[in-house]
Amino acid sequence: MEKQSLTIIAAFMIVIMLVNSAFAFYTDRKIRKITNDIQSTRIQLQEKDKQIKQLNDAVTEKDKQINFQKDEIHKLNKLLQSKRGKWAEALAMRGRITGPKIAYLTFDDGPGPHTYQILQVLKEHGINASFFVVGAKAEEQPDLVRAQFQAGHAVLPHTYSHKYSEIYASKDAFLNDLHRVEHTITSILGFAVPKIFRFPGGVTNAVASRAVMTGIVKQLHGEGYIYADWNASAADTAIGRNKDTELGNILNASQDKNEVVILCHDIQPDTHTLDMLGELIKTMKARGFIFKTFRDISDEEIYRLSAVGTINLNLEKLLGN
Numbered sequence: 001m002e003k004q005s006l007t008i009i010a011a012f013m014i015v016i017m018l019v020n021s022a023f024a025f026y027t028d029r030k031i032r033k034i035t036n037d038i039q040s041t042r043i044q045l046q047e048k049d050k051q052i053k054q055l056n057d058a059v060t061e062k063d064k065q066i067n068f069q070k071d072e073i074h075k076l077n078k079l080l081q082s083k084r085g086k087w088a089e090a091l092a093m094r095g096r097i098t099g100p101k102i103a104y105l106t107f108d109d110g111p112g113p114h115t116y117q118i119l120q121v122l123k124e125h126g127i128n129a130s131f132f133v134v135g136a137k138a139e140e141q142p143d144l145v146r147a148q149f150q151a152g153h154a155v156l157p158h159t160y161s162h163k164y165s166e167i168y169a170s171k172d173a174f175l176n177d178l179h180r181v182e183h184t185i186t187s188i189l190g191f192a193v194p195k196i197f198r199f200p201g202g203v204t205n206a207v208a209s210r211a212v213m214t215g216i217v218k219q220l221h222g223e224g225y226i227y228a229d230w231n232a233s234a235a236d237t238a239i240g241r242n243k244d245t246e247l248g249n250i251l252n253a254s255q256d257k258n259e260v261v262i263l264c265h266d267i268q269p270d271t272h273t274l275d276m277l278g279e280l281i282k283t284m285k286a287r288g289f290i291f292k293t294f295r296d297i298s299d300e301e302i303y304r305l306s307a308v309g310t311i312n313l314n315l316e317k318l319l320g321n
């Protein structure tokens with residue numbers, strides 16, 4: 001009986017020991033696993049720390065770049081301000097340009113019935129003028145065109161056909177017409193004409209649509225053309241005019257101006273323009289004007305004319321900026 005009890009106790013103890021060692025084995029495994037987890041988490045943490053440090057360095061670098069850019073912007077702003085100051089100065093100069101007063105006498109639409117006599121008057125007074133010729137007319141009197149150029153006058157394109165409804169129908173129509181008159185002059189004079197011309201009716205003519213005119217101006221400006229308008233018209237195509245009204249129109253318009261581009265025509269059948277020409281030249285000279293042409297015009301003189309809006313007029317307005 002006692003032996004039996006001892007056996008049972010021994011068996012019981014063995015079971016307990018087995019359970020205990022199984023539990024210990026299990027716990028050990030668990031601890032090892034947790035330890036491994038901690039280890040790998042620590043490694044991840046170190047990795048993250050490294051990344052944070054790298055990001056911090058990157059932020060510092062970006063900060064440096066931003067500050068550098070800020071400095072650059074500051075410098076550029078200062079530069080812009082000084083340029084604006086210079087520009088304002090240049091604008092202010094407009095009103096008080098001190099060079100000689102210059103008149104540019106121009107004749108459109110010829111050569112015509114009195115062009116030859118006009119050349120004689122110009123020669124008598126020792127001045128030159130600019131002739132914006134019509135290609136179709138130039139072809140009729142090529143010798144006269146050559147005589148104009150040989151006497152020192154400017155011979156420049158106006159239009160080939162002078163038919164407003166055709167040339168202002170589209171940009172291409174205008175450019176074709178312009179290139180045709182350029183070609184006509186070139187074949188008469190034997191060399192390429194400079195890129196200076198006059199729009200029939202001026203750049204603000206009432207025939208071409210705004211879209212067509214903008215297209216033409218944009219293209220020709222991009223190609224370096226200068227288009228010359230006028231700021232003193234003889235109004236020598238108006239009804240009821242005579243030599244005195246023409247002279248008065250020009251002299252009135254010239255008052256208080258330092259740069260005058262005078263518009264006349266050498267295509268009219270009458271002689272009103274021819275008859276007032278000598279007196280006009282004398283009076284302008286007495287008022288301190290010298291005469292120049294678009295052939296001997298300097299870069300500074302081109303600037304002066306564009307500053308008063310007599311060449312390349314309304315370009316900004318036409319382009320909408």
Ligand SMILES: [Zn+2]
Binds near residue numbers: 200
């Ligand atoms: Zn014309």
